[in-house]
Every structure is written in C-alpha cells, then in structure tokens.
Amino acid sequence: MEYVIGVDLGTSAVKVLLVNQQGQVEAECSKEYPLYHDRTGYSEQDPDDWVKKTEAALQELVEQTGIRPATIKGLSFSGQMHGLVLVNEKGQPLRRAILWNDTRTTEECQDIEAAVGLDTFLAITKNRALEGFTLPKLLWVKKHEPDIYQQAHGFLLPKDYVRYQLTGDFAMEYSDAAGTLLLDIANQAWSTEIADKVGVDIQLCPPLVESQACVGTIMPEVSERTGLGPETRVFAGGADNACGAIGAGVLSEGKTMCSAGTSGVVLSYEAAGNLDFGGKVHYFNHAKSDAFYNMGVTLAAGYSLDWFRKTFAEDTSFSELFQKIAEVPVGSRGLLFTPYIVGERTPHADADIRGAFIGADASHMKWDFARAVVEGITFSLNESMNILKNSGKKITSVVSIGGGAKSNEWLQIQADIFNAPIVKLENEQGPGMGAAMIAAVGSDWFASLQDCADAFIKTEKVIEPREEHVSTYETLFAVYQDVYDQTKGLTHALKQFRG
Known part of the structure; x- marks a missing residue:
C-alpha cells in the first residue's frame, strides 16, 4: 500500500x-x-x-x-x-x-x-x-x-x-x-x-x-x-x-460549498477569470489549474460559537450544546445574533463593526442565545449565498464542510436558511484532504483532480430543507439584514472604549 x-x-x-x-x-x-x-x-x-x-x-x-x-x-x-x-x-x-x-x-x-x-x-x-x-x-x-x-x-x-x-x-x-x-x-x-x-x-x-x-x-x-x-x-x-473546495469536490461549474470553520466561507466554482462581481465577493485562482472560484466570507463563524461556549457555557461540550440548541424553536424565540465579534467581511467589509444580540427578553434562557448564535452565523453565510444567487448562480445543493458539518442540527439549520439540500460527506476532512488529493494526483495515482475526487469523495447523506421552517427563516433573514445598518453607528462609536 x-x-x-x-x-x-x-x-x-x-x-x-x-x-x-x-x-x-x-x-x-x-x-x-x-x-x-x-x-x-x-x-x-x-x-x-x-x-x-x-x-x-x-x-x-x-x-x-x-x-x-x-x-x-x-x-x-x-x-x-x-x-x-x-x-x-x-x-x-x-x-x-x-x-x-x-x-x-x-x-x-x-x-x-x-x-x-x-x-x-x-x-x-x-x-x-x-x-x-x-x-x-x-x-x-x-x-x-x-x-x-x-x-x-x-x-x-x-x-x-x-x-x-x-x-x-x-x-x-x-x-x-x-x-x-x-x-x-x-x-x-x-x-x-x-x-x-x-x-x-x-x-x-x-x-x-x-x-x-x-x-x-x-x-x-x-x-x-x-x-x-x-x-x-x-x-x-x-x-x-481552495483545498477545502478540492476536498469537497468543487471542481466544476455549478458546485457550491459552505465551510463553517473558525471563519465561514461560501464558495462556488468558476471556469473563467474574467468575470466581474464588483468586489462584492472574493474572486481567486483555484488550486485546480486554470480554474477560479468566488467566495463570500464570515470572519467569525465557528469562532463566534466557540466564544459563546467559552464565555457562557464553558462546562458544556459542543455535542451537549447542540443537544440543547435542538430543543429551542426555530428563530430562537425572537432573538437574533450578528456574528461581527471581530468585524465582518461579506457583504459588509467593516473591520470596526461588532456583534449584537437583538430582541433579548426576560424569558430568554442560555440555550436560546446559543441557537441565536448558530442561526446568526448561518444568516451571515446566507448573505454570501444570496450574492451568488443574484449574480445568476443556480445553487441546486451545497456541500457542507468544517465544524458546521459535524452537527446534524446545524446542517438542518443550513438547509432551512439556504433553502437548498445540504450534502454531508462520508469522510469530510476539509482542506487537509484537498492537500492530500493534490499529492495523490502529483504522485500519478490519478490523471486529474476530478478523477481523484470521483474515487475519494463519498456522500453520507443529504439533508433537505423543511418547507415550514424555510418561510420562517426568510422572514427572520430580512430582519437580520437590517441589523448592520441599524447598529453600525453605535458600534463604531464604542470603538474608543475597547481595550
């Protein structure tokens, strides 16, 4: 071997x-x-x-x-x-x-x-x-x-x-x-x-x-x-x-990936390098020769959830955290979170914006806030997804990788907010697998990255959006999109008081 x-x-x-x-x-x-x-x-x-x-x-x-x-x-x-x-x-x-x-x-x-x-x-x-x-x-x-x-x-x-x-x-x-x-x-x-x-x-x-x-x-x-x-x-x-995209099989037109690691990424394959997105999303060379991809970024995706757990639920494992989140209704009982805790990238290129919980009520419990964090991260990723859709991209399914792919509850939230089937891979290893695939092709195991992907990448399951939750999230997403403009002035004014 x-x-x-x-x-x-x-x-x-x-x-x-x-x-x-x-x-x-x-x-x-x-x-x-x-x-x-x-x-x-x-x-x-x-x-x-x-x-x-x-x-x-x-x-x-x-x-x-x-x-x-x-x-x-x-x-x-x-x-x-x-x-x-x-x-x-x-x-x-x-x-x-x-x-x-x-x-x-x-x-x-x-x-x-x-x-x-x-x-x-x-x-x-x-x-x-x-x-x-x-x-x-x-x-x-x-x-x-x-x-x-x-x-x-x-x-x-x-x-x-x-x-x-x-x-x-x-x-x-x-x-x-x-x-x-x-x-x-x-x-x-x-x-x-x-x-x-x-x-x-x-x-x-x-x-x-x-x-x-x-x-x-x-x-x-x-x-x-x-x-x-x-x-x-x-x-x-x-x-x-780019390696995450290879490891997810995003190697041809129509392929889209969502990665929820420390930062969050929505990435879609592009065959040409001369398209014009006006700087709304990032546009980079792919690790596949003569190919490209566009990408929207949430600066603090998994980092926001990690911050919440360490600050408010330190003795709770991520597995236990998602068990609690699953018990909270869709929409976190009217609580929204914007994951701007280290600034934001897409669609708001703003290093000084900061996060917020909106709609906190005396009836809210700790796990309502936890679900709001996960929903807020996914709303932020959905802003990038919307830019791609508005540019004419047809998104028939999304391969999910990173920490967000390890929780069935988060995968379901992604499916409901993106209103698209979410593909969970059998052996998801993110960018590390993409790097290994580059080495495999370089070592002449395969003639191309696509041939390697066909052999290496297998689907474990597909999570379908729940129709009744899609409409709820569409309404909440519209509210979420207003939060940046409503809080920008306030958080910028607070910059002078940060440590």
Whole structure:
C-alpha cells in the first residue's frame, strides 16, 4: 500500500493526514501553536512555531503508524491565507507573521485603492483592498517598521514558508498568491502596475508555481527529524479554501460549498477569470489549474460559537450544546445574533463593526442565545449565498464542510436558511484532504483532480430543507439584514472604549 500526506496549516493548529490509495484516512495528528494579540486588532504568530509543530506532527504520524517511509509517495499543503511572512536574504523571518484576521491596516487599504484607482484595482485583482489581505500588511510594515522592511529580501504566505523550510524551495502557488492583492488574477502573473503605484518592490514577490507542481523533496535534516524519507516528493499545495473546495469536490461549474470553520466561507466554482462581481465577493485562482472560484466570507463563524461556549457555557461540550440548541424553536424565540465579534467581511467589509444580540427578553434562557448564535452565523453565510444567487448562480445543493458539518442540527439549520439540500460527506476532512488529493494526483495515482475526487469523495447523506421552517427563516433573514445598518453607528462609536 502507498500513501500521501496532507498538511493543513490552520490558525490554531496544524493537522496532518495520512491517506491511502482509496482515499481513507489511515491516521491523523494535530499540534497547536500560540496566537498573539498584543493590541486590539492585532493577530500574529511565530512562523517557526508552524515549522516546529508541523515537523512534530509528521514525526508522531510516522511513529504511531509504523509504516515504512518509502511507502509515503507525496506530501502537499493547505494553509491559512494572506498571512505576511517577511524574510531576510537567508530566508529567516524578520518579525512575527501578521495573520489574515489582523485588522490594523484600514488606512493602508484606503491608500491602496486611492493610489491604484478602484476600477483599475478591481480589474486586476478582482477584489477590494481589505484588512485581511497581504499587501496592506506589507505597506503597514513599510510605514511603521521601516528598518524591518529595508531588510526584507522577500515574503511568503504561511504554508509556503513551512514548505520552504521542509524543501528549500522558495515559491508561492497561484491560489494563495491571489489573496495578496498583488496578483493579476486572470493573467496569473504579479502585477507590476499595482506594485509601482503603491511603492512596493516587485522583487519581493516570490516565483509562482502551479498547486500540483513538484517543488522538491524533503531535505535530509528534515528527514532525520520527522522520519519521512528524503525521497518523499513535495507538491506546492493550495490556499485553505481552495483545498477545502478540492476536498469537497468543487471542481466544476455549478458546485457550491459552505465551510463553517473558525471563519465561514461560501464558495462556488468558476471556469473563467474574467468575470466581474464588483468586489462584492472574493474572486481567486483555484488550486485546480486554470480554474477560479468566488467566495463570500464570515470572519467569525465557528469562532463566534466557540466564544459563546467559552464565555457562557464553558462546562458544556459542543455535542451537549447542540443537544440543547435542538430543543429551542426555530428563530430562537425572537432573538437574533450578528456574528461581527471581530468585524465582518461579506457583504459588509467593516473591520470596526461588532456583534449584537437583538430582541433579548426576560424569558430568554442560555440555550436560546446559543441557537441565536448558530442561526446568526448561518444568516451571515446566507448573505454570501444570496450574492451568488443574484449574480445568476443556480445553487441546486451545497456541500457542507468544517465544524458546521459535524452537527446534524446545524446542517438542518443550513438547509432551512439556504433553502437548498445540504450534502454531508462520508469522510469530510476539509482542506487537509484537498492537500492530500493534490499529492495523490502529483504522485500519478490519478490523471486529474476530478478523477481523484470521483474515487475519494463519498456522500453520507443529504439533508433537505423543511418547507415550514424555510418561510420562517426568510422572514427572520430580512430582519437580520437590517441589523448592520441599524447598529453600525453605535458600534463604531464604542470603538474608543475597547481595550
């Protein structure tokens, strides 16, 4: 038997999967690393923590399975998007990585669109300049830490830095490069026009490679630390959402995915790179060659639920939490929640908006609030779904992945709010499986990602919307859509009082 490994570099932990030729996960291991919030709006990690924990997870995976290293034919990556890793000429990080959920760069975003011109910027990058992306972070360092910026020899994104440390290959693949705001999406090349207009040296941008490209093998010293064979081939991999789409089989027109992890994503396949969504949703290169996808983002999806549980129900497991939620009527007895606890992305690109419970009554109990949180997260995701539908997309079913796919109750809530059948996969492993599939195709197990998906991905069940609940949620969703405009001024006024 031969195997491949998918490495998923998340925001809180790295997860590695050992996958056999039938697409079955033989073993998995995860390792957590610290997250630093030194100031409000700041979110950083030490890039070398990623490397150490990835190597530790790989070592544990090899040891616990006892398989011969020579049977592991390939390894590939999925990773959190947008994080800025500035390195010197020796490839060493010059500072902590500034992450995707860092919101310090509002001024830089405004400067970018003013310097380039919004129409030109959208024509090239297909996206608005938002705080989460990489270019604003690069300009922030240039402005606030000029000594560090002057030492920079280049930059990488999180998973590309880990891959560099494992193989010595300094490169970035297109699906992650699309989230830097320096890539010409349709032409798949770095944009000298944007770099020149914002004052960034284009030489800082690394060489570009395809997601399925073999970029090298495991370096001997890494082989010694991990137990992987030095002949193990390494493939470039993809951004977490692109890999999540691969792992969900979103590889052809009409395929749509909902991912409810730390952040939430609604993603739909696009065959062309020249469509115009006016920046309403993100528009990126896929990890499938010469393909694209559009995507709406809820910044705090599972994170909102995790926050609620830790703050108000710390002794309750997620399983118990959803048992209680199932007992609460649809609509949470007239209680609404907006999941803006770290700002919002789609459709409201607002780093300063904050969440709210609306309609709290003396009769409401803790579990009413819990259900309102889950419904609010799903309402937010439905805003992205609506944008896709209004653009002409026909959504006949939605593949659900991430934490939201682990609860039958949440899957039913998704079906009722989206008014679409929800597909639950038999062996859902999210972006890590997508990374493993890239390695499987790179290792010549399959001729294409679609062939691999046909063999690996199996449906466990389909959850149909309940007609009587669809109409209730449609009414509530209309109210939910008013909450942003009604609370925006209030939450912005409160910003000065945040810690």
